[in-house]
Amino acid sequence: xxxxxxxxxxxxxxVTAAALIGLTILTSCVTPTPPPAPTRLPAGRxxxxxxxxxxxxxxxxxxFGGGPDLVTGAPVTLTLDTYAPxxxxxxxxxxxxxxxxxxxxxxxxxxxxDVGGTASEYARxxxxxxxxxxxxxxxxxxxxxxxxxxxxxxxxxAAIWGAQHxxxxxxxxxxxxxxxxxxxxxxxxxxGFSAGAITALNLxxxxxxxxxxxxxxxxxxxxxxxxxxxxxxxxxxxGLWDAPVSIxxxxxxPAVFYSxxxxxVATARAAGLVADLHDYPGALHAGDLYLAHKATTxxxxxxxxxxxxxx
Numbered sequence: 001x002x003x004x005x006x007x008x009x010x011x012x013x014x015v016t017a018a019a020l021i022g023l024t025i026l027t028s029c030v031t032p033t034p035p036p037a038p039t040r041l042p043a044g045r046x047x048x049x050x051x052x053x054x055x056x057x058x059x060x061x062x063x064f065g066g067g068p069d070l071v072t073g074a075p076v077t078l079t080l081d082t083y084a085p086x087x088x089x090x091x092x093x094x095x096x097x098x099x100x101x102x103x104x105x106x107x108x109x110x111x112x113x114d115v116g117g118t119a120s121e122y123a124r125x126x127x128x129x130x131x132x133x134x135x136x137x138x139x140x141x142x143x144x145x146x147x148x149x150x151x152x153x154x155x156x157x158a159a160i161w162g163a164q165h166x167x168x169x170x171x172x173x174x175x176x177x178x179x180x181x182x183x184x185x186x187x188x189x190x191x192g193f194s195a196g197a198i199t200a201l202n203l204x205x206x207x208x209x210x211x212x213x214x215x216x217x218x219x220x221x222x223x224x225x226x227x228x229x230x231x232x233x234x235x236x237x238x239g240l241w242d243a244p245v246s247i248x249x250x251x252x253x254p255a256v257f258y259s260x261x262x263x264x265v266a267t268a269r270a271a272g273l274v275a276d277l278h279d280y281p282g283a284l285h286a287g288d289l290y291l292a293h294k295a296t297t298x299x300x301x302x303x304x305x306x307x308x309x310x311x
Contacts, residue, residue, distance in 0.1 A: 046097070046311050047302040049124035055089035056123050058082065065169035065214020070137040070162050078166055078213065080132035080173070081112055083123035084181065090126070097187035097309045098128045098174050100203070100222070102167055104194025104229075104286050106255070107159035108138045115196070122191075125302070128183050130174055134166035134199070135159075146257065160233065163195065164202040165211025171203065171222060172215035187309045189224040191301075194255060194286035197230025197247070201264065204243035205232055224308040226301045229253055229286040231260035235267035244274035246304040248290065248297055252283040276304060 044050050058081065065078040087093040099122055103114035112131040119129040142156040171188060178185040192200035204225040227247045232238060245268065249261040261277070268275035278300060284292055305311070 045126040046306050047125065047299070049121060050126065051085045051089060051124045053120065053124065055086055056120060057084055057086045064132060064173040065166065067135060067162070067166065067211075067213045070135050070158055071139065076135055078133055078135075078169065079112070080130055080170055081116065081119070082128065082130050082181065083116075083119045084128040085123065085126060087182070090182075092126075094182045095184045095187075096126065096128050096182050097189065097305070097311060098130060098181070098183045099189045099191050099305075100130045100132065100167060100170050100174065100200075102132070102134070102163075102190065102192030102196030102199045104192070104196045105136065107136055107140050107142055107156070107163055107195045109136055110195065115193070118191070121298075128174075128181050130170060132167060132170035134163040136163070143255070146255075146260075160198065160202070161209075161211070163199045164206055164209070165213045167199050167203055168206075168210050168220035169213035169215050171220050172210075172218040175218040176215050186223065187311070188222050189226070189305055189309060190222045191226040192230065193228045193290065194230070197227035197286065198233070198256070199230075200225045200227050201230050201232050201245060201247075204245050205238050207242070224305055226304065228290045228297075229256045229261075231256055232264040232267075233260065235263055238264070238267050238271055238273070240271055240273070242268070242271070242273055244276075244304070244308045246276035246278075246301060248278045248280070248293065248300075250280050250282050250284045250289050252281075253285050253289075254283055255285050274308070276300070 060081045061079045064080050066076055069076050101115040101119045103110040112133045115131050119131045123129045137159040140155050140159040141150055144150040145153050145156045174188055175185045190200040190203040203222045207221040210220040222243050224243055225245045249258055251258050265275040265277045290297055
């Protein structure tokens with residue numbers, strides 16, 4: 001006959017064995033929950049239009065600032081439109097890069113809807129894009145200044161700086177609303193055509209001159225700028241810490257002289273900055289030049305933006 005102590009040990013062992021058998025049976029009946037799949041970005045995001053137009057969310061006529069009319073001095077309210085992949089469609093709805101797109105019109109006209117197509121296409125690539133209005137002067141003499149038929153640059157300069165300051169207010173608005181937009185405030189670029197290209201370059205080279213058009217307290221700096229038919233009219237302002245730029249230009253552009261663009265690029269490079277120049281023969285200007293070389297330019301700009309926005 002076994003001793004009481006030995007019986008207690010055997011009974012304890014049997015209980016333990018039964019518990020282990022039960023645990024094994026229970027474990028074998030439970031299907032383990034797999035870990036969540038990692039977020040996968042669409043292949044070609046930022047280089048190809050991976051979202052459909054129907055997957056975009058648009059907001060229009062958002063007030064972002066204001067200033068005095070360049071001619072009358074009356075108050076002007078500034079508005080912008082935004083384009084972005086919807087949060088339902090976008091597997092990465094936060095921390096996204098942004099591009100502020102600026103229309104042309106010789107600082108005399110134009111409207112934010114003029115760059116709506118480009119803003120939509122880059123939103124379909126995965127960017128959050130912004131198209132702001134800026135103040136214009138319908139009677140400015142910028143073309144006369146460029147062609148040397150007048151030496152009074154006062155009115156032209158006021159129009160150029162007004163556009164710059166309004167666009168900078170739009171950049172600051174993006175930073176102020178980065179959380180709502182799902183934007184990384186350190187990944188903001190500018191792009192534009194003609195007067196908008198000049199303004200985009202001014203955003204790259206004039207971050208220390210923010211103006212007073214709205215949203216104070218935020219940086220006006222952009223991380224990169226792309227431009228179709230643009231130049232920096234005062235290349236002496238280009239300095240060491242300014243943003244990289246990528247420009248397309250035609251040799252015989254009648255509105256923005258190629259010599260001005262070439263001087264901008266040469267000055268930026270001499271200052272140790274990145275300044276890409278893709279030039280073409282002929283006299284096509286801004287939007288027409290872009291459309292004539294659209295596939296090539298979009299590929300170049302995609303590489304440039306993904307590099308300098310660190311995407």
